[in-house]
Amino acid sequence: MTRRFLFLLGSSRPDGNTELLTRRAAEQLPADVEQRWIDLARHPLPDFEDLRHDSDHTRPTEGNARLLLDATLDATDLVIASPLYWYSVSTPVKHYLDHWSGWLRTPGLDFKATLAGRTLWGVTALAHEEQEVADPLIGTLHLTAAFMGMHFGGVLLGNGSRPSDVLRDADALGRAETFFAREAPLARFPYEKEPAAV
Numbered sequence: 001m002t003r004r005f006l007f008l009l010g011s012s013r014p015d016g017n018t019e020l021l022t023r024r025a026a027e028q029l030p031a032d033v034e035q036r037w038i039d040l041a042r043h044p045l046p047d048f049e050d051l052r053h054d055s056d057h058t059r060p061t062e063g064n065a066r067l068l069l070d071a072t073l074d075a076t077d078l079v080i081a082s083p084l085y086w087y088s089v090s091t092p093v094k095h096y097l098d099h100w101s102g103w104l105r106t107p108g109l110d111f112k113a114t115l116a117g118r119t120l121w122g123v124t125a126l127a128h129e130e131q132e133v134a135d136p137l138i139g140t141l142h143l144t145a146a147f148m149g150m151h152f153g154g155v156l157l158g159n160g161s162r163p164s165d166v167l168r169d170a171d172a173l174g175r176a177e178t179f180f181a182r183e184a185p186l187a188r189f190p191y192e193k194e195p196a197a198v
Helices: 017-026 062-075 090-103 112-115 131-148 170-176
Strands: 004-009 032-038 077-081 119-126 150-160
Touching: 004 062, 017 077, 017 112, 017 119, 017 150, 017 170, 032 062, 062 090, 062 112, 090 112, 090 131, 119 131, 131 150, 150 170
Parallel strands: 004 032, 004 077, 077 119, 119 150
Antiparallel strands: none
16 A cells, blocks of 8 residues: 555644654655645634534534545555643644544544544654653644554654754654654553463
8 A cells, every 4th residue: 555644733833843854754754655744723723612412413514624524544654743732732633633533433434443543653852852842742643543453653753943943953854854754553552461472
């Protein structure tokens, strides 16, 4: 199967540190890997309305909701590129993930079954030297992948606050060179045990 990467940019600032680090990692992908880039700030979704107890969700037929749903379903690899905002994902990313709740309940869509077995990745830039402060963001993406039955490739972390700072983070740039080449394990909830070796 041809790999199709969907890069979802979640920053409120174009060409920010997270995007720069993501693009550096994407440059290492083989030429035959498809790449699609969508800036969530430039493709805002309508406010999410939780209808699970009131009525069925309907498949979006137009606008940014349809664009993002179709792009999500088409991707083999989803890359959430979100700066660390208040120790978690940015508002555009959280808004996008909230819409997954509706897509899970859309009749005939099979959203969860379609994404099962695919891979979720993350990239983030943070202003702290201590990378542990990104644990809530990493947890959000890891647990999302576990719930969906997806593989989780982890989160590429870089340091940067001012524009282009991340390009001076030699460790992050080094990790970017092989980040997408790694084998991504099936995501599991913390309480799940690894299957016994045969």
